[in-house]
Amino acid sequence: MFSRIAIVGAGTIGTFYGARLALAGADVHFYVRSGLAEMRARGIVLRDAGGVQTLPPARTAVYGSTVEIGPVDVAIITLKTTANDLLATLLPPLLGPQTLILTLQNGLGSDELLARLFGAERVVGGLAFIAAVREAPGEIRIYTAGYVTMGEFGRPVSERVRRLVALFRRAGVQCEAVDDLAEARWRKLVWNIPFNGLTIAAGGVTTDRILATPRWEQEARALINEVIAAAARFGHVIPADFIEQQFEHTRRMGAYQPSSLIDHLAGREVEVEAIWGEPLRRAQAAGAALPHLEELYTTLKRLTATRANMSTNS
Amino acid sequence: MFSRIAIVGAGTIGTFYGARLALAGADVHFYVRSGLAEMRARGIVLRDAGGVQTLPPARTAVYGSTVEIGPVDVAIITLKTTANDLLATLLPPLLGPQTLILTLQNGLGSDELLARLFGAERVVGGLAFIAAVREAPGEIRIYTAGYVTMGEFGRPVSERVRRLVALFRRAGVQCEAVDDLAEARWRKLVWNIPFNGLTIAAGGVTTDRILATPRWEQEARALINEVIAAAARFGHVIPADFIEQQFEHTRRMGAYQPSSLIDHLAGREVEVEAIWGEPLRRAQAAGAALPHLEELYTTLKRLTATRANMSTNS
Numbered sequence: 001m002f003s004r005i006a007i008v009g010a011g012t013i014g015t016f017y018g019a020r021l022a023l024a025g026a027d028v029h030f031y032v033r034s035g036l037a038e039m040r041a042r043g044i045v046l047r048d049a050g051g052v053q054t055l056p057p058a059r060t061a062v063y064g065s066t067v068e069i070g071p072v073d074v075a076i077i078t079l080k081t082t083a084n085d086l087l088a089t090l091l092p093p094l095l096g097p098q099t100l101i102l103t104l105q106n107g108l109g110s111d112e113l114l115a116r117l118f119g120a121e122r123v124v125g126g127l128a129f130i131a132a133v134r135e136a137p138g139e140i141r142i143y144t145a146g147y148v149t150m151g152e153f154g155r156p157v158s159e160r161v162r163r164l165v166a167l168f169r170r171a172g173v174q175c176e177a178v179d180d181l182a183e184a185r186w187r188k189l190v191w192n193i194p195f196n197g198l199t200i201a202a203g204g205v206t207t208d209r210i211l212a213t214p215r216w217e218q219e220a221r222a223l224i225n226e227v228i229a230a231a232a233r234f235g236h237v238i239p240a241d242f243i244e245q246q247f248e249h250t251r252r253m254g255a256y257q258p259s260s261l262i263d264h265l266a267g268r269e270v271e272v273e274a275i276w277g278e279p280l281r282r283a284q285a286a287g288a289a290l291p292h293l294e295e296l297y298t299t300l301k302r303l304t305a306t307r308a309n310m311s312t313n314s
Numbered sequence: 315m316f317s318r319i320a321i322v323g324a325g326t327i328g329t330f331y332g333a334r335l336a337l338a339g340a341d342v343h344f345y346v347r348s349g350l351a352e353m354r355a356r357g358i359v360l361r362d363a364g365g366v367q368t369l370p371p372a373r374t375a376v377y378g379s380t381v382e383i384g385p386v387d388v389a390i391i392t393l394k395t396t397a398n399d400l401l402a403t404l405l406p407p408l409l410g411p412q413t414l415i416l417t418l419q420n421g422l423g424s425d426e427l428l429a430r431l432f433g434a435e436r437v438v439g440g441l442a443f444i445a446a447v448r449e450a451p452g453e454i455r456i457y458t459a460g461y462v463t464m465g466e467f468g469r470p471v472s473e474r475v476r477r478l479v480a481l482f483r484r485a486g487v488q489c490e491a492v493d494d495l496a497e498a499r500w501r502k503l504v505w506n507i508p509f510n511g512l513t514i515a516a517g518g519v520t521t522d523r524i525l526a527t528p529r530w531e532q533e534a535r536a537l538i539n540e541v542i543a544a545a546a547r548f549g550h551v552i553p554a555d556f557i558e559q560q561f562e563h564t565r566r567m568g569a570y571q572p573s574s575l576i577d578h579l580a581g582r583e584v585e586v587e588a589i590w591g592e593p594l595r596r597a598q599a600a601g602a603a604l605p606h607l608e609e610l611y612t613t614l615k616r617l618t619a620t621r622a623n624m625s626t627n628s
Binding site: 050051129130131133141144145146173206208211245248249252253254255256261262265 | 363365444461483486562563567571
């Protein structure tokens with residue numbers, strides 16, 4: 001059914017899920033912006049605490065252009081949102097009449113952009129909860145395999161989402177369907193907005209330092225309260241005990257660097273608009289006051305401004 | 315105060331915490347059972363998602379005998395419990411009149427053994443919540459830095475425990491003192507007993523497969539209920555919502571291999587007595603019936619029996 005798959009952007013996330021799908025038998029085609037020669041020569045290597053999984057070069061189909069791939073059954077978007085301006089060019093060659101577009105991108109905005117460009121009926125949104133690092137092109141280190149959730153854009157779970165979930169599960173990825181994609185995105189922001197942001201704003205510290213410093217811990221709570229209140233304006237009721245769950249979960253992680261901090265410290269672009277800017281604008285448009293988020297957004301724009309026009313490895 | 319420190323057993327845990335303490339300025343001496351030449355030549359390298367920390371060879375004091383180390387302020391025991399028969403020989407050369415013994419070992423039994431051998435007044439117990447792997451002697455990959463808790467053996471938190479906590483915190487380790495060490499150990503067993511055990515018993519699967527398979531998920535719940543009921547017999551009240559927290563936490567981890575499973579798959583000894591045998595015996599002696607734990611313990615003894623007399627890298 002979903003036999004022919006394109007991965008649009010073979011960074012950490014795209015390389016990982018694409019390789020797992022290919023290892024499970026899917027016909028996966030990787031569009032990459034950098035590292036094409038290395039991936040063709042060496043294939044894909046996934047390393048975790050349990051060992052190594054290898055997709056050999058002969059089974060690693062890598063392309064520098066989506067025209068070479070042609071129409072697929074599912075296009076999985078794993079570009080960083082900072083490269084979303086490329087989607088209007090990259091996607092049309094991949095689209096046949098029935099092609100689904102699954103975006104696994106962070107924050108808010110990609111679902112709507114893809115719906116506007118290619119039709120809402122094509123779009124499925126997903127959230128990837130995973131801690132992994134691309135150590136070299138095609139070489140992924142998985143710290144926490146985590147899980148994926150996915151749902152229809154603006155509609156309840158459908159048969160095709162259930163089939164996508166089954167596809168990921170066959171590939172050994174823990175995966176669940178969600179009825180309310182928008183709510184799932186806001187729930188993820190409850191963690192990403194404070195912890196991805198404050199670890200950068202506090203000068204490049206790990207999450208445990210945010211928890212251990214009363215000033216930053218209080219700031220995290222204030223941000224979480226603002227995000228939960230904002231989500232409520234869109235009808236997403238996030239229960240109060242969700243806050244303490246976030247802190248307990250974060251405490252267990254110890255000295256953790258969120259992905260945005262890793263990007264920032266490595267000199268790569270940070271997804272400031274998708275994670276902070278777009279949620280702020282939507283919440284303000286709905287009448288919410290978010291002074292803490294507004295200040296954090298301004299700080300992050302300033303701290304990440306010098307590389308705003310640098311090209312990146314997605 | 316705690317300037318001179320011995321690490322007894324520089325496997326994953328000992329190498330990691332010892333290196334972090336040394337990098338923070340402590341005078342750390344590593345007793346190792348294997349890999350001495352490699353550690354002397356290359357020092358210690360800690361790798362995590364954020365990058366690399368190196369303790370150079372000149373600052374990596376490694377010994378093949380504790381006699382060469384001599385008395386220290388704190389002896390940190392990070393041997394696997396399967397090597398606990400060595401403690402009576404290894405520790406005396408490290409002990410001066412004021413030497414503290416901090417055991418970071420798994421399961422039940424080490425606190426009592428050390429107290430019996432060297433006096434309860436010396437013993438502080440700790441629990442290390444960390445996901446890390448020793449990739450080579452002196453080379454540690456940290457998947458989740460996690461945290462440490464520690465407390466007095468049979469007494470409430472003391473000034474010296476607070477100083478030990480401060481020592482670990484200065485080394486960048488998230489660390490908390492606990493008033494009831496025994497309760498902390500039972501709480502950790504609520505996760506380790508089902509998930510370290512069932513992933514082996516189910517044939518070497520990851521934790522997500524336990525959650526996804528009704529038979530194993532029910533077995534995990536039955537084991538958790540038994541462990542909580544057993545803990546209650548010793549006065550440790552573990553609230554009911556702790557169970558769902560364990561499942562939620564495990565769900566977030568995705569395809570995770572517990573440390574016992576990693577040991578088992580690598581052909582190393584599994585800490586069957588400390589994690590399953592000793593808790594079972596204590597709970598039965600206190601009048602509890604634990605048919606699920608009893609069966610799991612029997613299964614694990616059988617599955618790990620062939621290597622019971624192999625020597626191991628601690």
